[in-house]
Amino acid sequence: MTTVLIADDQGMVRAGFSAILAAQPDLRVVGQAADGAEAVALSRSLHPDVVLMDVRMPGMNGLEATRELLSDPAPGAHVPLVIILTTFDADEYVHAALQVGASGFLLKDAPPERLVEAVRVVADGGALLAPEVTRRLLDRFAALRPATPNAAALRLNGLTEREREVLVAIGRGLSNQQIAEELFIAEQTVKSHVSRILSKLQLRDRVHAVILAYDAGLVSPAG
Secondary structure, three states, X not given: OEEEEEEOOOHHHHHHHHHHHHOXXXXXXXXXXXXXXXXXXXXXXXXXXXEEEEOOOOXXXXXXXXXXXHOOOOOOOOOOEXXXXXXXXXXXXXXXXXXXXXXXXXXXXXXXXXXXXXXHHHHOOOOEOOHHHHHHXXXXXXXXXXXXXXXHHHHHHHOOHXXXXXXHHHHXXXXXXXXXXXXXXXXXXXXXXXXXXXXXXXXXXXXXXXHHHHHOOOOOOOO
């Protein structure tokens, strides 16, 4: 059973998400928060596996709450997995949230099945890359990064050629199945490569592998 905390300042949004998730036999909503401060407090008391965190909330916003939950937690403290809920006009907050350790992001108007899938994927140790947002986000911030990606590129020296190919595919937002089809290898082999890449590069999850692929120049804004 995966436990979920929903943080959003709109009561109707919280109620809608709660109803969708509660209908799933493997998911349970343990709490709802109307702002970031309440989300932090409830997360620390209820210990949810996943927090659905809206970006724009009064008082402490979702970015600040995410940073509070994930940055330098006290020893033994419960650390949830955070999915950022966003709209296209909040890109800069999403990027910052990913940098402080969020496990992915989801459009607030995504269909119910995407919401359920997002919670399950993140709870299972994956990271959520919404295809319709990923390219927009990373393209937007590519221009803000250093012109020479030497520092990031040096981190890739320990990867094999195949691992670099897989990292490029991850950076393009491809799923494991799509990578397997493109590289003509088994999906289980892709999973093994992804695991080794994350371990070698000391990356938290797949989202941060995408960011590194851009930083290292493996994937360009043009695709």
